[in-house]
Amino acid sequence: MATSSPRSLIANYVPVAAYDSYLEAQKAVDRLSDERFPVQETAIVGTGLKLMEKVLGRMTYLRATGLGALSGAWFGLLVGLFFALFATRVSVFALIVWGLIWGAIAGAVFGLISHMFSGGQRDFVATSQVIADRYEVLVAPTHAERARELLQIRPT
Structure with missing residues (x-):
């Protein structure tokens, strides 16, 4: 094509x-x-x-862990909601909360490990946009x- x-x-x-x-x-x-x-x-x-990248701050271990936890929590919430759609014998609220918690934990661990293995490359947080x-x-x-x-x- x-x-x-x-x-x-x-x-x-x-x-x-x-x-x-x-x-x-x-x-x-x-x-x-x-x-x-x-x-x-x-x-x-x-x-x-032009590509403009606005630097928001340093990427620290704490920030990497926190950002990972936030994105993991969103993913966990979606997984919890998905399982709650098909749950029959389990509390829907419990599934959603557990998905949120475990997603946040997994995301925090992944964010921390990813930052540790980045080797000091791109140690900052930024947003980018294309402007004309x-x-x-x-x-x-x-x-x-x-x-x-x-x-x-x-x-x-």
Whole structure:
């Protein structure tokens, strides 16, 4: 199965407006939608992409254990809920609580061991996001003129 490149996907669209923020581009498409424009013929494309990673703090043994416990607790809760769906002779509440507890314990152990074996690589916690310099609203060529007219009616 052949996959299309991102460039070939947007080749069938023409730009009708450009904005400094994604929110402005989203509002423009929402305005088109409010005017009954066929928004399925629309795309928002970010240009000048950058990856930004915001460092939140150091990854310590305590933090690794705590984060592991949290993610394990969620998984344990889901397992407990799943077993509770099919339980007939056991307390549903007990299954959920035990799943939560054992998930937290297993997650804490896994988080601690994973951090110990990381060898000091990536000893920090961070979130990442892709940001763009500009956001273009693209439309199929057959609808471009109408989109330009609608976006000029009420400025953002």
